[in-house]
Amino acid sequence: MKLCLDPGHGGYDSGAIGFGLQEKDITLDICLQLKTLLEYHGIVTILTRDGDYAPGHLEGNLNGELWTRVKLAEQNAVDLFCSVHVNAGGGTGEQVLVSELDGNAQKAANQVLPYLVQAGGWASRGVTVQNVLVLRETSMPAILTENGFIDNSADAAKLKDPNVRKALAVAHARGICDYFGIQYLEGGRDMLEVAVLLYTKEDYWAGTDVSVKNGNCALFIRPDDHSVPKDAMSAKKLIVVGWPTTNHPNDVLL
Structure with missing residues (x-):
């Protein structure tokens, strides 16, 4: 199975803003974590962007970068x-x-939404038809x-929490796995035999290569305070990309 994962906005386009948050940062964080989860479950995942830029690097060209997102999905079938x-x-x-009801898009939406609602005790606004280009x-x-x-304010407080963003990534993964008929592996114990820890989002591509070479193991990104996520520390071996090393008993600095 193959999926195109599209973190909304990016670069010149911050998306919605509020309470010190920018939409483009939240969507990228969720999607980088989600890509790792999906690939762990055997789903080839194409990102429309992996950093803070407009797809196609078409800064200021909203229509052009929206079409770039579509073209990436089409080119990768x-x-x-x-x-x-x-x-x-x-x-x-x-x-x-979704763009219309009574199709596979609605099926996917109906399978993803309940997990999203559960991920943080959110209210459900349902599956809605909207005329969106992508x-x-x-x-x-x-x-x-x-x-x-x-x-x-209440929603923003949740979105500011790295644990909630991680839960949203997991929720997307569970729903997408259901849609593709793939059993979601609870806990990911095998995934935590080895984990990769990135210093910033800018290290993502290097980290992805390391993750692939280690069996598509878990990929973690340090939060803004550069602390080490608890789940990363639970891995038997932690490969650190960037700087600095950690207090993990078996870490390797690349």
């Missing part, structure tokens, strides 16, 4: 397109958008998830 966003406008909760112009089933409201 993916089986599902999933765009990840954060909502705004004073509401609350989780929502999944949903309308893709030939494969396509969904767009709206993860909380960045301008709602």
Whole structure:
């Protein structure tokens, strides 16, 4: 199975903002974690961006970079397109958008949404039809998830929490695995035989190569305070990309 994963916005386009948060940062964080989870389950995952830039590096060209997202999905002949966003406008909760009902996109949306709702005790806003370019112009089933409201104080507090963003990544992965008929592996014990720890998101490509060479093991990114995530420390072996080393008893610095 092959999926195109689309972190909303990027570069010149921050997306929605609120309470010190930018949508583009949240969507990228969720998607980088989600890519690792999906690939661990055997789903080939194409990212439309892996850093803070507009897809195609078309800074300031909204229509062009939206079409770039579609073209990446088409060129790679993916089986599902999933765009990840954060909502705004004073509401609350989780929502999944599709371009039309009664198809595989609605099936995927219905399988992903309950996990998103459970991931942080969110309200459910349901599956909704909207005329969005990346949903309308893709030939494969396509969904767009709206993860909380960045301008709602309660939702923003959740989105600011790295554990909630990780839970949202897991929730997407569980729903996508269900859609593809793949059993989601609870706990990921095998994945934590070896883990890769990145100093920043800029180390992502180097870290991905290391992860692949180690059996698509878990990939972690240090938060803004550069602390080490607890799950990374639980791995039997921790490969550190960037700087500095950790207090892990068996870490290797690349």
